[in-house]
Amino acid sequence: MHSLIAIIKEASFVSVFVIVMMLLIEYINVVTQGKIANLKSTRLKQYTIAVILGIIPGCLGGFASAAMYAHGAISLGAIVATMIATSGDEAFVMFALFPAVAFALHIGLALIGIVAGYCTDLIFKKHGPVEHCCDGLVIHDEIPFSHYTPGNIISLWKNLSLSRASLMSLLLVALLMVITGFFHQEEGFVKIALPVIISIAIIIVAIVPEHFLQEHLWEHVIKKHFIRIFLWTLLALIVIHLLVDVLHLDALIHNAQWIVLVIAALVGIIPESGPHLLFVMMFAKGMVPLSVLVTSSIVQDGHAMLPLLAQSRKDFLLIKCINLIVGLIVGSIIMLTGN
Numbered sequence: 001m002h003s004l005i006a007i008i009k010e011a012s013f014v015s016v017f018v019i020v021m022m023l024l025i026e027y028i029n030v031v032t033q034g035k036i037a038n039l040k041s042t043r044l045k046q047y048t049i050a051v052i053l054g055i056i057p058g059c060l061g062g063f064a065s066a067a068m069y070a071h072g073a074i075s076l077g078a079i080v081a082t083m084i085a086t087s088g089d090e091a092f093v094m095f096a097l098f099p100a101v102a103f104a105l106h107i108g109l110a111l112i113g114i115v116a117g118y119c120t121d122l123i124f125k126k127h128g129p130v131e132h133c134c135d136g137l138v139i140h141d142e143i144p145f146s147h148y149t150p151g152n153i154i155s156l157w158k159n160l161s162l163s164r165a166s167l168m169s170l171l172l173v174a175l176l177m178v179i180t181g182f183f184h185q186e187e188g189f190v191k192i193a194l195p196v197i198i199s200i201a202i203i204i205v206a207i208v209p210e211h212f213l214q215e216h217l218w219e220h221v222i223k224k225h226f227i228r229i230f231l232w233t234l235l236a237l238i239v240i241h242l243l244v245d246v247l248h249l250d251a252l253i254h255n256a257q258w259i260v261l262v263i264a265a266l267v268g269i270i271p272e273s274g275p276h277l278l279f280v281m282m283f284a285k286g287m288v289p290l291s292v293l294v295t296s297s298i299v300q301d302g303h304a305m306l307p308l309l310a311q312s313r314k315d316f317l318l319i320k321c322i323n324l325i326v327g328l329i330v331g332s333i334i335m336l337t338g339n
Contacts, residue, residue: 003241009182011234016174017096017194018089018229022221023201025058027208046078047117051110054085057095059273062086062304070308076124076315079308080322081117085109088302089229089273090280097284099193109297116326124318153207161210163218171202232274236281244287253287261335264292265327268299269320271309276300290339295331299323 053061065082068074085106087094094102156164175198205213243249253260264279276296283293309316
């Protein structure tokens with residue numbers, strides 16, 4: 001029972017961190033009108049833009065890159081670079097559990113993405129984008145600064161919606177739990193950053209228009225992501241608990257790192273956030289080396305590739321094959337160095 005309570009607390013902590021970061025990124029995306037998704041440049045500069053989109057936690061950058069590729073704005077190499085750089089929703093979990101390693105990892109993924117993108121375009125010089133455009137990133141009207149008047153904000157609270165009240169309650173309870181050390185005593189970056197970003201999220205929820213709160217925060221972040229993130233995280237932690245504390249297979253896993261690396265790469269083909277969390281959690285628990293995490297991160301891209309899968313299975317498979325090869329090569333090199 002004690003182990004189950006500890007697992008639920010850890011899953012709750014990770015989910016809270018992920019959801020709060022999603023709220024902030026969703027707000028920034030709408031306020032800026034998704035301008036980062038409209039960047040167009042020459043072929044040589046596309047890779048840098050592509051990896052910037054990729055290292056944005058979550059799948060917004062990946063969706064933007066897929067949409068740009070479908071519209072012929074970027075090359076095959078550029079979208080390969082994005083999908084190598086992105087780790088989908090798992091990026092949020094990494095920054096929650098091991099922020100320093102996560103930061104270094106994403107810088108490394110960006111560099112690998114640029115090199116892989118350039119090589120891809122050298123090899124597939126005549127490859128063009130898919131024939132039909134896809135919609136992967138929805139941009140609504142920006143929130144004008146004229147909205148944020150005392151009168152408008154007071155009006156929102158006079159007609160308080162259930163969604164706003166629920167979100168505020170969730171965030172306030174989360175802030176209280178973090179401050180009191182309910183989850184566990186945080187250290188370093190998380191100890192300082194988490195209360196700050198939760199407080200910012202509370203302010204956003206308190207003042208944004210009802211449309212934004214309903215469409216972006218409640219319907220998208222909470223309904224589509226929160227439960228799924230929590231359940232996948234909980235499942236990953238339970239699996240690790242069974243492997244280590246019940247079946248005592250941690251030594252076997254440690255002695256079969258090459259097999260785990262290949263499995264991580266193959267699981268990365270799945271165009272969905274969730275299954276890859278197992279390898280993030282295993283790394284956080286010290287069960288697998290950095291090479292397995294890097295391989296998983298290179299091959300998997302959350303669900304950013306789903307819009308492209310709907311438009312062109314050929315392009316989807318080609319990009320996934322390229323990333324699989326890159327992931328196995330880079331992961332193998334890192335493992336051979338002992339990491």
